[in-house]
Amino acid sequence: MDRRSVIKNAGLAGVLAAGVAPAVHAQAAVRWRLASSFPRSLDTIFGSAEVLSKTVKALSGGKFEISVHPAGELMPAFGVVDALQGDNIEMAQSAAYYFTGKDPVFAFSCAVPFGLTARQNTSWKEYGGGRKLLDDFFAKYNFRTASAGNTGTQMGGWYRKEIKTVDDLKGLKMRMGGGVFGEAMQKLGVVPQNMPAGDVYQALEKGTLDASEFVGPHDDAKLGFNKVAPFYYYPGWWEGGADLEFFINVKKFNALSDENKAILNAAMAVAATDMTAKYDAYNPIALKKLVAEKTQLKPFPKAVMDAGFKASMEVFAEHEAKSADFKKIHQSMRAFQRDQVLWNRFSEFPYNQYVNGVKL
Structure with missing residues (x-):
């Protein structure tokens, strides 16, 4: 008897007894929600979350989807860490230094005065031990991190x-x-x-x-x-290279299949690269326009x-x-x-x- 016949004739209890549940589970759709701390109008920052969502859906053939929500839609902009800690959402997109009221350590995950540039930030986190140090600290808040993109050195x-x-x-x-x-x-x-x-x-x-x-x-x-x-x-x-980040609920991430973990990690990397490239491309154009409109630089x-x-x-x-x-x-x-x-x-x-x- 083939697998489809087992499922059709035996019902759920029979499926479980027949030992085909793992294959059925592998086909189950995964639906996550991401709450951003930023408005939809910011095509750079909020756009990174949208790139993430589209990439996850494409890589998974629609079996893993992440809906993205701007600040204020699911919760206030600064409510995302509490929501992750309470297991109310699967992901957030934010700037870690918004939450230094909880602990000043949060700032290092985004930017500190006279700190690292964009490339240095990435290098420290991924090859200088910074990501592990920060994620060990963030474990008490029930999330781990990945870059959502870096703004580069900001204006004053x-x-x-x-x-x-x-x-x-x-x-x-x-x-x-x-x-x-x-x-x-x-x-x-x-x-x-x-x-x-x-x-x-x-x-x-x-x-x-x-x-x-x-x-x-x-x-x-x-x-x-x-x-x-x-x-x-x-x-x-104060922001030589501010890293915006995806905060991922640890319990939800650990519950993903290895395939979906790989899809999520790949999609976050795509989104991060896209955001940084947009800033480098768009900022000079915008600056020239602002100066032409009499901004005093x-x-x-x-x-x-x-x-x-x-x-x-x-x-x-x-x-x-x-x-x-x-x-x-x-x-x-x-x-x-x-x-x-x-x-x-x-x-x-x-x-x-x-x-x-x-x-x-």
Whole structure:
């Protein structure tokens, strides 16, 4: 008797007794939900989740599907970690430093002041031990991580007034991603505000915010920040290479077949590469358009950068004194960064320095 006859004539109990359940189970559809911390309008960041979903469906022949939901649809933007911890969703897409209120260690999974560039971030996580250190820490929150794409070095944000000295930062109400950056800025007199990207435009327009950083020209133009804050500063020294991530519920991941685990891992890698490539392609185009529309593009004064560095190092030292996890992960990242800086002196830095000085 063939397998189909067994199933047709024996019913479920007979199927189980006949020992064909594993084959039936292998055909069972897997349906996951992903909650993002970002609005659908961001074709770069939220688009990474959409690329993930399409790739998983294509690789599995439709047997594994992930529905993606923008911030506010299933839960608030900053509710995703609690939802993962409570087994309420299978995946999330977010920036880990949004959750430093739970523990400052979260920041290392995204970006910290004067930290790693995009390529260095990937290299540290995958070949410098960073991913294992971070996922060991995140296990207590019931998730593991994978890159959803890196923004590259970000801009320093939008300001309603010009920043000429460190004193111009005092009392400034500024939206920022969170983490140790916020603590460093507080030392400089800034009043940090952590809010979803979709709420920033109205706050700047009303004057309840004086400044905001988000990502870079492509995303910032979509959010309309240039219409309500004329000064655009660079570089974003607090985000040398911000890694957006997929957070995967550990229990749900472990329950996947080996085939579906491989499909998910491959699809996340495709989505991450796609996001980073989009930023590199789209940001120069958007920046030229913003400048043409009278955005005042300005570098941070060196004194402001120096003050930011000093304040950041003080914050790192304070957290190291209080947290063994923080110290272990921070020291791992800095040791890796020192080697990267050394190599960069003989590779990309002199190359880029020359290319930036000639007419192409």
